[in-house]
Every structure is written in C-alpha cells, then in structure tokens.
Amino acid sequence: MRKDRLTYYRKKLVEKHRQLVEEVGKSALYGKGQEDDSIKDLGDQATTAYTREFLFELGNGDRRLLKEVVTALQKIDEGTFGACERCGETIAEKRLEALPFARYCIGCQRLVEQEERMATG
Ligand SMILES: [Zn+2]
Structure with missing residues (x-):
C-alpha cells in the first residue's frame, strides 16, 4: 500500500x-x-x-x-x-475506508462471523 x-x-x-x-x-x-x-x-x-x-x-x-x-x-x-489475516489477500480500499481496523476481507469476515455464530449456538 x-x-x-x-x-x-x-x-x-x-x-x-x-x-x-x-x-x-x-x-x-x-x-x-x-x-x-x-x-x-x-x-x-x-x-x-x-x-x-x-x-x-x-x-x-x-x-x-x-x-x-x-x-x-x-x-x-x-x-x-491492509492484508486479510485469514487468506492474505489485500482488503478492498472501500472496506478499509469504512472500517480501517478490519482484520479480514469481506469474504473471510462472513466466514468468521458464521463460525462465531455456530460456536455460540
Ligand atoms: Zn480473506
């Protein structure tokens, strides 16, 4: 970047x-x-x-x-x-603009949230 x-x-x-x-x-x-x-x-x-x-x-x-x-x-x-912690891809600038502290790209964020939901029931 x-x-x-x-x-x-x-x-x-x-x-x-x-x-x-x-x-x-x-x-x-x-x-x-x-x-x-x-x-x-x-x-x-x-x-x-x-x-x-x-x-x-x-x-x-x-x-x-x-x-x-x-x-x-x-x-x-x-x-x-700016790199996704999960897949290593660059996080979209648009996403960083809204969430500069984002740890994952949008795709991985969805997966992480799904996993969290499953973990907490
Ligand atoms: Zn990712």
Missing part, C-alpha cells in the same frame, strides 16, 4: 482510538456508579438489571474494538496493514 494511504489510515485509526478511550473510560465510570447507591433510588429492579447488562455489553464491545484499532496501528508499523 502506498505511503500516503497508510498515513491517511493511521490518522483515522488514531482518531478512532482517541474516541474509544473516551467511551470506554466513560462507560467504566458509569458502570461503577450504577453499582453504588443509585440502584436503590431507581426502584425498578428489572429495568436496572437490564440497563446494567446493556452498559456492560456496550463497554465490552468498545474494549474489543479498541483492541482491534490498536492491532491495526501495529500492523501499519509492521507493514502488514
């Missing part, structure tokens, strides 16, 4: 990284607050449990994404950025 494209994606990734660090920090703080006295104040136990679960999942998703962004930045440094 050309150097100016790599610089472009690095910029995008660094920006995404900054956003996620903020989000993960915020949800961690919020989650902590929920565990204290706010539960009693809300009264509705079912709603509270649901909200906590939702926040927990959101936090996990962000953390997972953050890890992928960091991995993508490492790949730029290593010179392997």
Whole structure:
C-alpha cells in the first residue's frame, strides 16, 4: 500500500482510538456508579438489571474494538496493514475506508462471523 494511504489510515485509526478511550473510560465510570447507591433510588429492579447488562455489553464491545484499532496501528508499523489475516489477500480500499481496523476481507469476515455464530449456538 502506498505511503500516503497508510498515513491517511493511521490518522483515522488514531482518531478512532482517541474516541474509544473516551467511551470506554466513560462507560467504566458509569458502570461503577450504577453499582453504588443509585440502584436503590431507581426502584425498578428489572429495568436496572437490564440497563446494567446493556452498559456492560456496550463497554465490552468498545474494549474489543479498541483492541482491534490498536492491532491495526501495529500492523501499519509492521507493514502488514491492509492484508486479510485469514487468506492474505489485500482488503478492498472501500472496506478499509469504512472500517480501517478490519482484520479480514469481506469474504473471510462472513466466514468468521458464521463460525462465531455456530460456536455460540
Ligand atoms: Zn480473506
């Protein structure tokens, strides 16, 4: 991949990284607050449990994404950025434009998602 494209994606990734660090920090703080006295104040136990679960999942998703962004930045440094981790083919620029942290080409992404679905039932 050309150097100016790599610089472009690095910029995008660094920006995404900054956003996620903020989000993960915020949800961690919020989650902590929920565990204290706010539960009693809300009264509705079912709603509270649901909200906590939702926040927990959101936090996990962000953390997972953050890890992928960091991995993508490492790949730029290593010179392997833009190659599918599964088949080694170059990931389409259009896909990288939307998801600069994508690990797989579109074909492999589908297969990986199918496998994940099967693994979790
Ligand atoms: Zn692939």
